[in-house]
Amino acid sequence: MTDENKKTTADDPTVDESNAAVELTEPADVDEAEKDDVAAEKDDIAAEKVTKKARVDRSPARGFRRYVSAILVAVALLASAGVAGWLYFHDYRMDQQTNAAAANVALDAAKNGTVALLSYSPDSLDKDFANAKSNLTGDFLSYYTDFTEKIVTPAAKEKQVKTAASVVRAAVAEMHPDSAVVLLFVNQVTTSKENPDGSFAASSVKVGLKKIDGRWLISAFDPV
Known part of the structure; x- marks a missing residue:
């Protein structure tokens, strides 16, 4: 190997040390940024999936609860009508027939x-x-x-x-x-x-x- 080839960047006044540093560090920074972006995107996708699943899970539950509530209201109305009818025939009609x-x-x-x-x-x-x-x-x-x-x-x-x-x-x-x-x-x-x-x-x-x-x-x- 010749002495010229043995020269380092320190010995070569034409080489810019700052540029060399940039060239050494920049690829690492780019890789880290890309990793961060990918991780963030994965987090967003995961969060969206969770949200969609929650919506799917909650929607039928709300519908079922509304359905059950409607049934309970209908049953209550029927029960009240039945009680009113029973009272009419048992009390009022009995009174009418025995007055x-x-x-x-x-x-x-x-x-x-x-x-x-x-x-x-x-x-x-x-x-x-x-x-x-x-x-x-x-x-x-x-x-x-x-x-x-x-x-x-x-x-x-x-x-x-x-x-x-x-x-x-x-x-x-x-x-x-x-x-x-x-x-x-x-x-x-x-x-x-x-x-x-x-x-x-x-x-x-x-x-x-x-x-x-x-x-x-x-x-x-x-x-x-």
Whole structure:
């Protein structure tokens, strides 16, 4: 190697030391800056992915919560409507069906039915019994039909028995929407061929009623 080649930059006055330093340091600085930019870009991408994922995660949750809230509101409305309906039918309708006006209807049905039941004439037995049976229902209707056909009709025709009943006092003992019990005090005058002057009888009767198709009908008739 020659002495010329052995010269260093320190020995060569034409070489600028500052430029040489720049050339040595500049590539390192550029690499570091690029690394920083790449790292920052990666951070931004990662942050954007997290944000998108959070949006995706949150959006269905919010939708589900809104859906559930709507269902709860609907259920609450239905429940309140159900309660209102129940209160109407249970309290208001019950009161309407068992108030004084309803009791008077049942009372009149018991009085009129009892008068028809205990009043008949030998000249109009079929009509009288048909009228009485129109006020009766259930087992008592069956009993009355059998009793009048087999016992009352033959005796009334043979002995010319005639009866006339009247209700002197009446009171409702029990009152329900579809059933009632009425206590009656009844006077009955009976005449016959053997006793034309007639006989008088006073009795008390507990009358059971049932509401059938809007009408109060006698379902039980028990002397007390």
